[in-house]
Amino acid sequence: MNNFADRLSAAIHDKGSAVCVGIDPRMAQLPAEFQPKRDTPREAAEAVARWAAALIDVVAPLVPVVKPQLAFFEAFGAPGFRAYHDTVIAARERGLLVIADAKRGDIGSTAEAYAEAHFDVIGADAMTVNPYLGRDSLDPYARYLKNGKGLFVLVKTSNPGSSDLQDLWAGDAPMHHHVARMVHSIGRDCVGASKQSAVGAVVGATHPSELVRLRQILPDAPLLVPGYGAQGGTADDCAAAFLPDGTGAIVNSSRGITFAFRSGEHAKRFGDAGWRDSVRAAVVEMRDALEAARKRRSGTT
Amino acid sequence: MNNFADRLSAAIHDKGSAVCVGIDPRMAQLPAEFQPKRDTPREAAEAVARWAAALIDVVAPLVPVVKPQLAFFEAFGAPGFRAYHDTVIAARERGLLVIADAKRGDIGSTAEAYAEAHFDVIGADAMTVNPYLGRDSLDPYARYLKNGKGLFVLVKTSNPGSSDLQDLWAGDAPMHHHVARMVHSIGRDCVGASKQSAVGAVVGATHPSELVRLRQILPDAPLLVPGYGAQGGTADDCAAAFLPDGTGAIVNSSRGITFAFRSGEHAKRFGDAGWRDSVRAAVVEMRDALEAARKRRSGTT
Numbered sequence A, B: 001m002n003n004f005a006d007r008l009s010a011a012i013h014d015k016g017s018a019v020c021v022g023i024d025p026r027m028a029q030l031p032a033e034f035q036p037k038r039d040t041p042r043e044a045a046e047a048v049a050r051w052a053a054a055l056i057d058v059v060a061p062l063v064p065v066v067k068p069q070l071a072f073f074e075a076f077g078a079p080g081f082r083a084y085h086d087t088v089i090a091a092r093e094r095g096l097l098v099i100a101d102a103k104r105g106d107i108g109s110t111a112e113a114y115a116e117a118h119f120d121v122i123g124a125d126a127m128t129v130n131p132y133l134g135r136d137s138l139d140p141y142a143r144y145l146k147n148g149k150g151l152f153v154l155v156k157t158s159n160p161g162s163s164d165l166q167d168l169w170a171g172d173a174p175m176h177h178h179v180a181r182m183v184h185s186i187g188r189d190c191v192g193a194s195k196q197s198a199v200g201a202v203v204g205a206t207h208p209s210e211l212v213r214l215r216q217i218l219p220d221a222p223l224l225v226p227g228y229g230a231q232g233g234t235a236d237d238c239a240a241a242f243l244p245d246g247t248g249a250i251v252n253s254s255r256g257i258t259f260a261f262r263s264g265e266h267a268k269r270f271g272d273a274g275w276r277d278s279v280r281a282a283v284v285e286m287r288d289a290l291e292a293a294r295k296r297r298s299g300t301t
Helices: A006-016 A041-059 A072-073 A077-091 A109-123 A139-145 A161-165 A175-190 A208-217 A235-241 A262-270 A275-298 B005-013 B043-059 B068-075 B077-093 B108-121 B139-145 B160-165 B175-190 B210-219 B235-241 B264-269 B275-298
Strands: A019-024 A065-068 A097-104 A126-129 A149-154 A199-205 A224-227 A249-253 B019-023 B065-068 B095-102 B126-129 B151-157 B200-201 B222-223 B249-255
Touching: A006 A097, A006 A149, A019 A041, A019 A275, A019 B200, A041 A065, A041 A072, A041 B249, A065 A077, A065 B065, A072 A097, A072 B108, A072 B249, A077 B077, A077 B222, A097 A109, A097 A149, A097 B005, A109 A126, A109 B068, A109 B077, A126 A224, A139 A149, A139 A175, A139 A262, A149 A161, A149 A175, A161 B077, A161 B175, A175 A208, A175 B139, A175 B160, A208 A224, A224 A235, A235 A249, A235 A275, A235 B019, A235 B043, A249 A275, A249 B108, A262 A275, A275 B175, B005 B043, B005 B095, B005 B151, B019 B275, B043 B065, B043 B068, B043 B077, B065 B077, B068 B077, B077 B264, B095 B108, B095 B151, B108 B126, B108 B139, B108 B160, B139 B151, B151 B160, B151 B175, B151 B210, B160 B264, B175 B200, B175 B210, B200 B210, B210 B222, B210 B235, B222 B235, B235 B275, B249 B275, B264 B275
Parallel strands: A019 A065, A019 A249, A065 A097, A097 A126, A126 A149, A149 A199, A199 A224, A224 A249, B019 B065, B019 B249, B065 B095, B095 B126, B126 B151, B151 B200, B200 B222, B222 B249
Antiparallel strands: none
16 A cells, blocks of 8 residues: 555554544653653653653554654754654554654755655654645655655644634635645545545644535545644534545544643543553543544434 | 844844855765765764854854755754754854744644744744744744744745745735734834844745835845745845845845855866855855845945
């Protein structure tokens, strides 16, 4: 299987889950066992890599994909970039797909350098990219898309400020529809056996009506849906993202899974020492909530 | 001086130059003395850091600012990120301002992590950022802007595809004007003694008429102007970017300076062994061309 969408679709099927676990290593939030003895970038980054590997061990049987967020690794400098690389290796060794949440966007040979960095050198399976620079900033990824790699283009992000530019009305549609059309146009050249494309889109769970409309504009794009949980998106808000067979979308949760043990019911039930059980419970709960919402929407319950 | 625009303005004055040297380490282009013996990421990255430090030695007396392009460092993985960090340190030690050409863009605490990474940990003076996620993706930088750091927000980029989204007409103006207004609004809170703001904008030299208009919309924003030379922008195309005192803009050239020795007249005149003289000549030539064009435009010759 050499199409990213085919690989993603198969992984969602195999795991029976559309949950994407976001890996955002915020040092202060890590379980006690990973807190470094000394506060140096190197020790912090090594602690992050150990935590990420342990997290991956917990979630690998349960989810198809993880999404490390580059910013939180870069915050530890070069040792952090090493921890990021190690995290990607650990995830792939355990059979997970990896989406580099890099939100890169640049032109020509610079975009090629980003593709080389994150696909060839680091080995991620897909990467989030920013479309503001236009179509020729996405063209350099074409040869990677033919070889099993994927893109998720930012279309409508989950934050309140996404309305500032993404919702500006231009001609017959809001800006983000123009981006969606660009995604659809680029993606038609890399549709796999799953009838889904290696070029996906990022659409926030916090905008459920836009999500319905974007699913129509992007009938064959895998959707990466952030904003679930901590940011306010519900399982029902995400249901429209899925294709009839239950693939075609993955819903991300980061701190809502990884740091659930720090507050509320999970803090009481699991506590710091039980963080693995907390992660497992949060992933299963989210998986079941998404599946129930999807079935409610498709009327197959 | 604790405002980025004040620091940039003073540096342009001190050096008598508005040239920004882009540091894009493309391994195949480096002078022979830096070609690594073995083709490993670590040796390649170390070679890149040595080249960048040597380049900085050459340009430090002549220019106010350098702009390392993250993509070309990330392409060497974690060792490349280390080389990037070393390059920033080398440039700052030699009194240069450093713009991290990172084009990052993300929300809330993720944007904070990018700011921490590139300002606190790496120590860059300014960073390029992508505005697509909206104003709340720029707010997390506010406390850095109060403390001497700067942003250059992508407004109108130099590539042909910049027209795809940036020129879409929305309401009373093209998209990139809306971005410029956002930049102006954010920047008003961090105007320094130079009457310029710590929030600047990226505007390509390849769009001279848009540059004239954007200078009007952004009367106090420093402009970072890419697209000179190799991409087709001329000194006259850049002239409108400057404020009357000759500050307020920096014009970037990367391979047109660093790899000029590889082709044309510079190859004959300097050759590989003379790369330092080639860099020096290219910087001086560009400085003089920009200054002459600026004076032609302002009618002060």
